[in-house]
Amino acid sequence: MWCLTRGESKKWCEGRGFRLDENGHPMIEDRAHSVRVDLSRMQWYKVTWFSEFIASYLPPFDECLLWVSLWGVWPSSENSHLFYRLRETCGERRQLSDAPGHLFLRSESADLATFIGLALLFGWDFYLLTSPAYHLAFGSHDEFVRFCTDDGEAAESARHCLDQDPQFQKSS
Numbered sequence: 705m706w707c708l709t710r711g712e713s714k715k716w717c718e719g720r721g722f723r724l725d726e727n728g729h730p731m732i733e734d735r736a737h738s739v740r741v742d743l744s745r746m747q748w749y750k751v752t753w754f755s756e757f758i759a760s761y762l763p764p765f766d767e768c769l770l771w772v773s774l775w776g777v778w779p780s781s782e783n784s785h786l787f788y789r790l791r792e793t794c795g796e797r798r799q800l801s802d803a804p805g806h807l808f809l810r811s812e813s814a815d816l817a818t819f820i821g822l823a824l825l826f827g828w829d830f831y832l833l834t835s836p837a838y839h840l841a842f843g844s845h846d847e848f849v850r851f852c853t854d855d856g857e858a859a860e861s862a863r864h865c866l867d868q869d870p871q872f873q874k875s876s
Contacts, residue, residue: 705815707796708805713771716805720835729773730831732840735852737859741866743847748825750869755821758832758841759813761851761862765834770806770819774829777845782826790818824849 708716714728722730746754762768775782787800794815796803808816823830823843832841839853851862 705794705796705812705819706807707791707794707798707803708769708807709803710805713769713805716769716807717833720833720837722833722837730771730833730840732831732833732842732852733850735840736854737852737856739851739859739863739866741849741851743824743849746847751821751824752817755817755824757865758820758843758849758851759817761858762816762832762834762839762841763810763813764838765836766810767835768808768810768816769831769833769835770808770816770823771831771833772800772804772806772823772828773831774845775800775826777829778827783822787822787826790822 710728714724717724717730722732723734725731791797806819808819820830820832820843827845828843829845830843832843834840838855839851839858841849841851843849851859853859
């Protein structure tokens with residue numbers, strides 16, 4: 705894993721054909737299919753499973769950028785000591801504000817799942833952008849994750865898998 709500054713993250717996106725909105729964030733909802741998962745009923749002991757599910761949804765890719773775009777909304781949910789110690793194991797000592805992008809190679813899917821789990825637990829907004837850009841995702845502090853893809857079968861597969869778990873089913 706390598707950490708990227710906001711400028712480097714933007715440059716990475718632009719170099720891979722991602723358009724950025726007026727705030728400099730990637731636009732991913734232009735895909736043909738999207739699946740929105742409500743996390744308000746999330747049983748948080750399942751966060752590891754869900755993080756691994758998200759990471760397994762993204763391939764195939766050569767690189768995946770996990771770009772944290774908002775943090776500090778729920779400071780009492782954040783464990784900055786854990787986060788910075790984990791980044792330090794990868795040789796990164798900069799603050800999140802200085803390097804909010806986390807670039808993972810295909811072989812680092814376990815690390816990617818771990819960082820996704822932290823972002824979910826901490827209530828951060830984050831983008832998951834792949835190169836090539838087959839499957840993408842956005843996690844929100846407003847308790848949802850949106851999967852975006854041009855592959856209808858992948859979207860339906862994700863929806864079907866999540867529908868099997870009562871915590872992700874729509875409430876009536």
